[in-house]
Amino acid sequence: FGTTTDSEVIGQLIALSPGPTWVEKIRAAMARLEGAYSLALLTHEALYAVRDPLGIRPLALGRYNGSWLVASETCALDHVGAELVREVEPGEIVEIDRNGLRSYLGRVSPRQAFCIFELIYLARPDSRFSGRLIYLMREAMGAELAREHPVEADLVTGVPDSAIPAAIGYARASGIPFREALIKNRYVGRTFIQPDQRMRALGVQLKFNPLPEVLRGKRVVVVDDSIVRGTTTPRVVRLLRAAGAREVHLRICAPPIRWPCYYGVDMATREELIAAHKSVAEVAAWTGADSLGYLSVEGLLRAVGLSGSRFCLACFTGDYPVPIPEALGKYVLEAPAAR
Numbered sequence: 001f002g003t004t005t006d007s008e009v010i011g012q013l014i015a016l017s018p019g020p021t022w023v024e025k026i027r028a029a030m031a032r033l034e035g036a037y038s039l040a041l042l043t044h045e046a047l048y049a050v051r052d053p054l055g056i057r058p059l060a061l062g063r064y065n066g067s068w069l070v071a072s073e074t075c076a077l078d079h080v081g082a083e084l085v086r087e088v089e090p091g092e093i094v095e096i097d098r099n100g101l102r103s104y105l106g107r108v109s110p111r112q113a114f115c116i117f118e119l120i121y122l123a124r125p126d127s128r129f130s131g132r133l134i135y136l137m138r139e140a141m142g143a144e145l146a147r148e149h150p151v152e153a154d155l156v157t158g159v160p161d162s163a164i165p166a167a168i169g170y171a172r173a174s175g176i177p178f179r180e181a182l183i184k185n186r187y188v189g190r191t192f193i194q195p196d197q198r199m200r201a202l203g204v205q206l207k208f209n210p211l212p213e214v215l216r217g218k219r220v221v222v223v224d225d226s227i228v229r230g231t232t233t234p235r236v237v238r239l240l241r242a243a244g245a246r247e248v249h250l251r252i253c254a255p256p257i258r259w260p261c262y263y264g265v266d267m268a269t270r271e272e273l274i275a276a277h278k279s280v281a282e283v284a285a286w287t288g289a290d291s292l293g294y295l296s297v298e299g300l301l302r303a304v305g306l307s308g309s310r311f312c313l314a315c316f317t318g319d320y321p322v323p324i325p326e327a328l329g330k331y332v333l334e335a336p337a338a339r
């Protein structure tokens with residue numbers, strides 16, 4: 001291998017697979033691949049778009065000025081003025097060349113398992129899934145949270161940026177006003193995917209600045225998208241209290257994350273996941289919040305408005321769509337220096 005990216009493994013596998021055409025090579029490779037992948041492959045003659053049979057990650061087809069486009073999120077099509085035609089189907093191979101677009105069945109799966117974490121956090125809110133705008137799904141998650149975990153408070157705020165739509169949804173459903181109370185430093189990246197604990201801690205410190213004039217003396221509901229390791233959340237609670245919040249009530253628009261992801265989301269090992277080892281009451285005490293409420297799996301599915309049979313929910317339920325050997329750690333394929 002010439003790189004350290006896992007995409008190269010797939011490229012090599014396809015190149016070495018048997019078959020007289022690229023479609024047959026890709027199909028042969030798909031028969032051997034397990035897990036999450038959305039691929040855009042370019043040969044001298046054609047562009048191929050390929051989605052894993054479970055449809056774990058998104059992949060969209062667009063059209064602009066008579067040309068076809070492939071994007072991992074639909075918002076990318078909007079930016080170039082392209083029209084969303086449809087999603088690439090789970091297990092589908094799309095071939096696009098100068099004669100147009102052809103669709104082939106790459107591999108059949110008895111079930112689908114789109115990553116529900118895309119809808120909670122990963123995808124941009126201006127993307128669409130199954131024809132629905134993700135921003136509106138997140139608002140609905142906040143509204144479900146307000147129904148499941150009501151509390152008396154003076155204002156609702158969200159941890160920017162990804163939890164803002166859910167905070168607006170919570171505010172609307174509860175009748176408590178929404179206010180921005182944390183300002184995000186836009187030059188710092190996402191904290192849970194920073195490589196080590198020191199960098200993550202520094203990231204939180206640099207990431208948010210609270211507004212004391214908004215918070216002073218107030219009972220605050222703060223909505224966040226998830227609690228992974230529990231690194232960020234206590235710091236956010238401390239920031240809000242230091243800026244004068246009288247009470248801090250945490251509301252999380254995901255259920256407790258108790259299982260690691262083996263399908264491409266670099267979250268944490270099971271040992272690092274706070275909800276894998278602590279009860280909800282213990283997590284609440286750890287964060288320093290006055291109360292903590294997680295959205296239930298049922299509430300999450302009501303908010304997205306689609307059947308649970310279409311989704312991977314494994315980080316909440318441990319029910320992996322592809323069997324995971326118990327002894328397999330998430331670092332099993334990493335070189336020691338990269339861990």
Ligand code: SF4
Pocket residue numbers: 056114115116117118260261262263264265312313314315316
């Ligand atoms: S385990 Fe969680 S993050 Fe990973 S694909 Fe499934 S739902 Fe997404």
